[in-house]
Amino acid sequence: MSARKTWAGKRAEILGRPGAGAAYEAVRIRYELGRVVRTRREQLGMTQGQLAERAGLTQPAVARFEAGGTMPTIPMLERLAEALGMRLRVELEPFSEAC
Numbered sequence: 001m002s003a004r005k006t007w008a009g010k011r012a013e014i015l016g017r018p019g020a021g022a023a024y025e026a027v028r029i030r031y032e033l034g035r036v037v038r039t040r041r042e043q044l045g046m047t048q049g050q051l052a053e054r055a056g057l058t059q060p061a062v063a064r065f066e067a068g069g070t071m072p073t074i075p076m077l078e079r080l081a082e083a084l085g086m087r088l089r090v091e092l093e094p095f096s097e098a099c
Contacts, residue, residue, distance in 0.1 A: 037066055
């Protein structure tokens with residue numbers, strides 16, 4: 001019988017594969033952006049359809065974005081931010097501070 005791996009062990013194994021770290025980071029960014037937009041939209045009491053209309057998008061595009069399914073362009077982020085009454089700020093930070 002083989003020993004079962006912990007989630008941390010399995011994650012480390014997957015991320016150790018070539019290119020996996022970059023792919024993981026891209027998914028993390030998409031998820032975090034979608035979460036911020038969804039949270040703000042809900043705080044404002046808006047539906048996805050209302051946000052889509054204000055941002056010049058379709059409701060399915062907003063749903064995919066909120067679920068982390070798409071990597072947005074800067075212009076798309078600017079439109080979403082404006083529709084949510086926010087200002088877009090893009091920031092770069094050293095890896096040692098990012099985690």
